[in-house]
Amino acid sequence: MAQKNLRKEQRNCWHVLVEDSVHFVAEGTLWKQYWEQVFCPSTLHLPRIEIQLPIIPRIHPPRPEWYEEFYALALDKTMISYEAEIAGYKSQLFSNLRGKADKILEIGVGTGPNLKYYANDPGIHVFGIDPNSKMKKYAVAAAEAAGLPPSNFKFMQAVAEALPLNDASVDAVVGTLVLCSVKDVDLTLQEVRRVLKPGGFYVFVEHVAAKDGTILRFVQGVLDPLQQTVADGCHLTRNTGNCIAKAGFLDLDINQVVLSTASLVNPHVYGIAHK
Numbered sequence: 001m002a003q004k005n006l007r008k009e010q011r012n013c014w015h016v017l018v019e020d021s022v023h024f025v026a027e028g029t030l031w032k033q034y035w036e037q038v039f040c041p042s043t044l045h046l047p048r049i050e051i052q053l054p055i056i057p058r059i060h061p062p063r064p065e066w067y068e069e070f071y072a073l074a075l076d077k078t079m080i081s082y083e084a085e086i087a088g089y090k091s092q093l094f095s096n097l098r099g100k101a102d103k104i105l106e107i108g109v110g111t112g113p114n115l116k117y118y119a120n121d122p123g124i125h126v127f128g129i130d131p132n133s134k135m136k137k138y139a140v141a142a143a144e145a146a147g148l149p150p151s152n153f154k155f156m157q158a159v160a161e162a163l164p165l166n167d168a169s170v171d172a173v174v175g176t177l178v179l180c181s182v183k184d185v186d187l188t189l190q191e192v193r194r195v196l197k198p199g200g201f202y203v204f205v206e207h208v209a210a211k212d213g214t215i216l217r218f219v220q221g222v223l224d225p226l227q228q229t230v231a232d233g234c235h236l237t238r239n240t241g242n243c244i245a246k247a248g249f250l251d252l253d254i255n256q257v258v259l260s261t262a263s264l265v266n267p268h269v270y271g272i273a274h275k
Ligand SMILES: C[S@@+](CC[C@H](N)C(=O)[O-])C[C@H]1O[C@@H](n2cnc3c(N)ncnc32)[C@H](O)[C@@H]1O
Pocket: 059, 060, 075, 079, 107, 108, 109, 110, 111, 112, 113, 129, 130, 131, 132, 135, 158, 159, 160, 161, 175, 176, 177, 178, 181, 182, 183, 232, 233, 234
C-alpha cells in the first residue's frame, strides 16, 4: 500500500483492505461494528480482507517505555565526546544551508544535536521526526538552546520510511546516524527525495561498514546483533554510502572519515546531495 500522501490521522489508523479499497480504522473502533459495515448478510458475500497495523508500529515495533526513555537519556549523555570530534565536519557541512533553506526536515532527530548548526536563524522552520517519543523533550530543549522560537520547531512521532510531509515541501533534509537504524534504507532515501523541493539539499553523516576483509569488519559482523539490541536497531554493517550514491540524487559530494571517539562504529560517510 502506498505510504505517501496519507493524512496524519490515516497514518495512525489500522489499514483494512476490503477487496480493492482501503479503509482507515481508528484505534478504539469496535471491530464488530466495523465488520457489520463491510459484510453484506443478504448476499452472504465474504469480502477479501487484509488488515495491517498503523504505519509506525509496522515499521518500528513499539519498544517498552523504559527502553525508549533509557535510550534517549543514553544518547543525551554519552555522545558528548563524539559530538566534540565531529563538530568541525558538521559546522562545515551545515554552513551549506545558511541563507538557502527555510524549511528543514530532520529525520531521526533524536536529542537534537544538530539543531545548533543550522537552526539559529529565526526565519527557519524545522520539523524533527523520530519514532521514539521520549526524544521530544531533549529535541525541544536543543531547539530552544539553538535560539529557535517554539513555534518554529515541530517534533513529530513518525518514521523516515513514511514521512508525514507533502511532496516537494522542504528545502533541506538532515539525517545523522539514522540510516543505520531505519528498517528500510532505500525506502527512506526515496522518501527524502520525495519531500525535497527540486534543488533541495540532503545533508548526511552516517556510520557505515568497514572495508570487507578487515579485522574491524569481522568484529562488526560478530557484534552486529548485540548492537541492534542495545542501540535500538542500529546496524554496524550497512553499506549506506552505496545506497545514498544509488538513490538518484544529483551532485553528490560524499567523504569518508574515521573518528577516534566512535571505535567500532567506523568509518563515517558525510556529505551533501541535491534533488
Ligand atoms: C543513533 S540515533 C541518532 C540521533 C541523532 N540523529 C544524532 O545524530 O544523535 C538514531 C535515531 O534514529 C531514530 N530512528 C530509529 N528508527 C527510525 C526510523 N525508522 N525513522 C526515523 N528515525 C528512526 C531513533 O529513534 C534515534 O533517535
